[in-house]
Amino acid sequence: xxxxxxxxxxxxxxxxxxxxxxxxxxxxxxxxxxxxxxxxxxxxxxxxxxxxxxxxxxxxxxxxxxxxxxxxxxxxxxxxxxxxxxxxxxxxxxxxxxxxxxxxxxxxxxxxxxxxxxxxxxxxxxxxxxxxxxxxxxxxxxxxxxxxxxxxxxxxxxxxxxxxxxxxxxxxxxxxxxxxxxxxxxxxxxxxxxxxxxxxxxxxxxxxxxxxxxxxxxxxxxxxxxxxxxxxxxxxxxxxxxxxxxxxxxxxxxxxxxxxxxxxxxx
Amino acid sequence: xxxxxxxxxxxxxxxxxxxxxxxxxxxxxxxxxxxxxxxxxxxxxxxxxxxxxxxxxxxxxxxxxxxxxxxxxxxxxxxxxxxxxxxxxxxxxxxxxxxxxxxxxxxxxxxxxxxxxxxxxxxxxxxxxxxxxxxxxxxxxxxxxxxxxxxxxxxxxxxxxxxxxxxxxxxxxxxxxxxxxxxxxxxxxxxxxxxxxxxxxxxxxxxxxxxxxxxxxxxxxxxxxxxxxxxxxxxxxxxxxxxxxxxxxxxxxxxxxxxxxxxxxxx
Numbered sequence: 198x199x200x201x202x203x204x205x206x207x208x209x210x211x212x213x214x215x216x217x218x219x220x221x222x223x224x225x226x227x228x229x230x231x232x233x234x235x236x237x238x239x240x241x242x243x244x245x246x247x248x249x250x251x252x253x254x255x256x257x258x259x260x261x262x263x264x265x266x267x268x269x270x271x272x273x274x275x276x277x278x279x280x281x282x283x284x285x286x287x288x289x290x291x292x293x294x295x296x297x298x299x300x301x302x303x304x305x306x307x308x309x310x311x312x313x314x315x316x317x318x319x320x321x322x323x324x325x326x327x328x329x330x331x332x333x334x335x336x337x338x339x340x341x342x343x344x345x346x347x348x349x350x351x352x353x354x355x356x357x358x359x360x361x362x363x364x365x366x367x368x369x370x371x372x373x374x375x376x377x378x379x380x381x382x383x384x385x386x387x388x389x390x391x392x393x394x395x396x397x398x399x400x401x402x403x404x405x406x407x408x409x410x411x412x413x414x415x416x417x418x419x420x421x422x423x424x425x426x427x428x429x430x431x432x433x434x435x436x437x438x439x440x441x442x443x444x445x446x447x448x449x450x451x452x453x454x455x456x457x458x459x460x461x462x463x464x
Numbered sequence: 465x466x467x468x469x470x471x472x473x474x475x476x477x478x479x480x481x482x483x484x485x486x487x488x489x490x491x492x493x494x495x496x497x498x499x500x501x502x503x504x505x506x507x508x509x510x511x512x513x514x515x516x517x518x519x520x521x522x523x524x525x526x527x528x529x530x531x532x533x534x535x536x537x538x539x540x541x542x543x544x545x546x547x548x549x550x551x552x553x554x555x556x557x558x559x560x561x562x563x564x565x566x567x568x569x570x571x572x573x574x575x576x577x578x579x580x581x582x583x584x585x586x587x588x589x590x591x592x593x594x595x596x597x598x599x600x601x602x603x604x605x606x607x608x609x610x611x612x613x614x615x616x617x618x619x620x621x622x623x624x625x626x627x628x629x630x631x632x633x634x635x636x637x638x639x640x641x642x643x644x645x646x647x648x649x650x651x652x653x654x655x656x657x658x659x660x661x662x663x664x665x666x667x668x669x670x671x672x673x674x675x676x677x678x679x680x681x682x683x684x685x686x687x688x689x690x691x692x693x694x695x696x697x698x699x700x701x702x703x704x705x706x707x708x709x710x711x712x713x714x715x716x717x718x719x720x721x722x723x724x725x726x727x728x729x730x731x
Binding site (some may be wrong): 242337462 | 508601635702718723725
């Protein structure tokens with residue numbers, strides 16, 4: 198049976214609320230996902246939350262009721278509470294009627310099976326949580342294996358990232374590594390490292406991509422450091438027609454990845 | 465000479481601060497852009513702010529000094545103030561050292577010259593200001609003419625949109641219209657209306673695009689209404705490889721637009 202919480206100062210309420218903060222997420226090894234759509238997607242991937250919180254209205258949906266029952270059967274904590282307390286937990290004025298706290302997966306490179314997909318995203322110092330989530334969502338759509346975050350990226354388990362990923366956080370692999378760990382790992386197996394850059398004449402539409410292809414996306418304002426470009430097997434350029442000389446990082450990642458896939462489909 | 469403002473309660477400070485609000489933007493016919501990069505891009509397009517506010521440090525940059533002088537020569541208002549007051553004006557903790565308030569352009573359909581570009585974006589009920597700005601930025605990169613916002617979209621002149629557009633708000637055309645104004649306008653001249661949809665088998669990579677091509681992007685969560693799909697000359701589908709069945713709206717717009725351009729380049 199779900200336990201009922203009616204106090205704002207309840208310790209579980211405080212702990213969940215704290216998960217909006219990176220330090221607390223690390224400490225508890227948990228992250229938050231909101232809403233039936235994402236929580237159902239996670240369940241379809243075999244992932245249940247350690248804790249699920251909901252309003253009576255939220256639990257009334259048959260799919261929600263099913264996931265709540267499965268979470269309890271798996272030993273998870275189920276909490277029924279008021280919309281106001283859910284709102285406090287999620288930090289949103291209009292909270293979703295369902296919140297899940299999930300165990301953070303292992304994000305070491307050893308958890309990545311490069312043979313499982315032909316395209317991988319590699320993000321370097323990505324600072325915008327929305328971009329990270331959008332790249333994960335795109336990765337799911339394009340059939341990528343996941344996203345490897347290099348150096349000091351924003352936390353992939355933030356509420357903003359989970360939301361922008363639309364559930365792809367549960368379907369895509371995620372690793373975090375320093376560049377000097379990533380490069381030796383990459384070179385221990387198959388893998389073409391492809392950088393998007395303005396410092397090349399190779400058009401992204403005609404480039405000789407090889408699977409598994411690791412698409413390296415640079416920081417939102419600085420792009421890739423020269424040393425990282427030099428380590429690439431291939432640099433490709435998306436030709437710019439206008440006044441600007443750059444695309445949003447998640448857009449550049451998507452345009453390149455769909456081109457890579459389209460290139461292979463046409464062979 | 466710039467006038468100095470040292471009071472938080474100055475009426476100009478209050479007016480600029482209010483421009484974060486859509487109603488005030490409408491009332492004053494102004495919108496805000498922050499930072500030298502965007503303000504310089506606007507100037508390169510021949511657009512100077514009606515009011516420019518800066519700290520002494522901001523004015524020290526030679527390019528900023530040039531734009532401040534040009535703004536004054538054109539009859540604009542130049543204001544030197546403290547970083548704290550700039551921060552109040554922009555609503556940001558770390559304000560840019562330079563803020564401009566620009567006249568909102570005419571956004572009627574009659575301001576759009578469809579023969580000036582081969583690709584146009586049309587957004588239907590886009591709610592996310594970041595998506596609108598990112599589509600404008602992508603439009604600049606792909607050589608589009610601009611973005612036509614249909615029905616109840618977020619305001620294209622919000623601070624978030626201007627920021628995400630990275631200056632493309634000044635290089636791309638922008639119109640706002642109801643669907644029942646847009647469609648007759650479109651049919652009064654050349655123009656292929658292309659919808660991205662799951663309700664078709666036409667692969668976006670092999671479709672017969674014709675210029676000027678109007679790419680219709682649906683609302684972030686609902687996609688296009690059936691009536692709008694029915695009005696399209698062509699529906700195309702971006703094949704999905706993963707669990708999810710959709711892309712972020714700005715990503716779908718970019719992937720399709722770059723494919724259209726690539727299709728034409730290869731003819």
